[in-house]
Amino acid sequence: MINLTETIVQTVVNKRPKQSHKGTFGKILIVAGDKNLGGAAIMNAQAAVYAGAGLVTVATDSVNKTAIHSRLPEAMVIDYHSDFTKLLESVDVVLIGSGLGESIDVLKKVLNKTKDEQVVILDGSALTLMASYQLPLPAGQIVLTPHQMEWQRFGEVPIADQDKEDNNWEALVSMNPEPILVLKSDQTQVYLENEVYQLTVGGPYQATGGMGDTLAGIIATFAGQFHPLGQAVLAAVYTHSAIAAELAKTNYVTLPTAIAKQLPQYMKKMAEQEPHL
Numbered sequence: 001m002i003n004l005t006e007t008i009v010q011t012v013v014n015k016r017p018k019q020s021h022k023g024t025f026g027k028i029l030i031v032a033g034d035k036n037l038g039g040a041a042i043m044n045a046q047a048a049v050y051a052g053a054g055l056v057t058v059a060t061d062s063v064n065k066t067a068i069h070s071r072l073p074e075a076m077v078i079d080y081h082s083d084f085t086k087l088l089e090s091v092d093v094v095l096i097g098s099g100l101g102e103s104i105d106v107l108k109k110v111l112n113k114t115k116d117e118q119v120v121i122l123d124g125s126a127l128t129l130m131a132s133y134q135l136p137l138p139a140g141q142i143v144l145t146p147h148q149m150e151w152q153r154f155g156e157v158p159i160a161d162q163d164k165e166d167n168n169w170e171a172l173v174s175m176n177p178e179p180i181l182v183l184k185s186d187q188t189q190v191y192l193e194n195e196v197y198q199l200t201v202g203g204p205y206q207a208t209g210g211m212g213d214t215l216a217g218i219i220a221t222f223a224g225q226f227h228p229l230g231q232a233v234l235a236a237v238y239t240h241s242a243i244a245a246e247l248a249k250t251n252y253v254t255l256p257t258a259i260a261k262q263l264p265q266y267m268k269k270m271a272e273q274e275p276h277l
């Protein structure tokens with residue numbers, strides 16, 4: 001097991017090249033938010049925009065359109081009941097599942113059309129629905145971001161057995177393609193290429209609804225602008241909780257939206273530091 005430290009973010013987040021444009025930093029499609037859970041889509045998208053995504057489009061229930069536009073004019077919004085195949089085919093990263101509720105038709109539609117070269121992040125209700133409907137993993141470079149209950153459902157590893165790495169590896173190697181697993185808890189771990197990475201920052205001040213939606217938005221955006229994928233995921237996981245820990249010095253709870261707002265500042269600081277190897 002390897003402890004994650006700030007070094008991962010200092011390594012991954014670097015100064016932007018001058019010769020660049022919005023297409024350079026990742027096109028992200030977020031599929032999230034049913035009629036009642038539009039906040040999840042907002043938190044995904046806010047994290048994505050503030051972490052530096054070149055272009056963010058949110059496919060969501062149409063009732064969420066005005067709220068997203070008014071909170072986040074940088075993001076584009078489309079009705080997820082419409083045909084958005086062209087858009088789906090054009091993006092680098094698909095993040096699906098936060099607050100998706102029971103929208104199984106939307107989930108199936110998207111999972112059937114992803115491509116091998118796309119990064120596909122499966123969060124929240126996507127994992128719960130895939131477990132109940134026994135859906136296979138889609139094409140793509142897959143990142144799973146379950147909390148312990150979702151991993152119990154999706155990976156079929158009981159929560160009580162998730163502290164043993166072998167149990168989680170056993171579930172992962174049976175999946176095709178083998179995904180990266182971000183197993184979220186008060187001791188979040190990342191399973192990546194035969195190694196387990198342990199998060200050592202963060203705390204109970206993060207136990208607020210929407211905290212995982214924010215993390216998923218950061219992971220999606222880091223995947224869109226930093227490479228290789230595994231390193232980008234590790235840096236995103238560390239960034240999310242490091243900002244929370246910093247805010248917790250003066251705040252009893254650290255709201256997901258407050259973490260998102262700190263992203264540009266934290267990333268600037270990390271980009272200017274050499275990795276402490």
Ligand SMILES: NC(=O)C1=CN([C@@H]2O[C@H](COP(=O)(O)OP(=O)(O)OC[C@H]3O[C@@H](n4cnc5c(N)ncnc54)[C@H](O)[C@@H]3O)[C@@H](O)[C@H]2O)[C@@H](O)CC1
Nearest residue numbers: 037038039040097098099100124125147148149185209210
């Ligand atoms: N404002 C919003 O729109 C929000 C939408 N959300 C979405 O709502 C959907 C349902 O997600 P939930 O996670 O609430 O519901 P779930 O029913 O999937 O799981 C939550 C339950 O799992 C149990 N649990 C055990 N270990 C846990 C752990 N380590 N972390 C978290 N829970 C653990 C807890 O009893 C908890 O009540 C997701 O798609 C999620 O993205 C949530 O993010 C909450 C905020």
Ligand SMILES: Nc1ncnc2c1ncn2[C@@H]1O[C@H](COP(=O)(O)OP(=O)(O)O)[C@@H](O)[C@H]1O
Nearest residue numbers: 147184185186203204206207209210211212213
């Ligand atoms: N006690 C805790 N200590 C450290 N991190 C926590 C704690 N409680 C929650 N978190 C973090 O908050 C996030 C919660 O994710 P999740 O349960 O998916 O939230 P939501 O679906 O409501 O957005 C995870 O990153 C998890 O590690």
Ligand SMILES: [Mg+2]
Nearest residue numbers: 124147212213
């Ligand atoms: Mg969640």
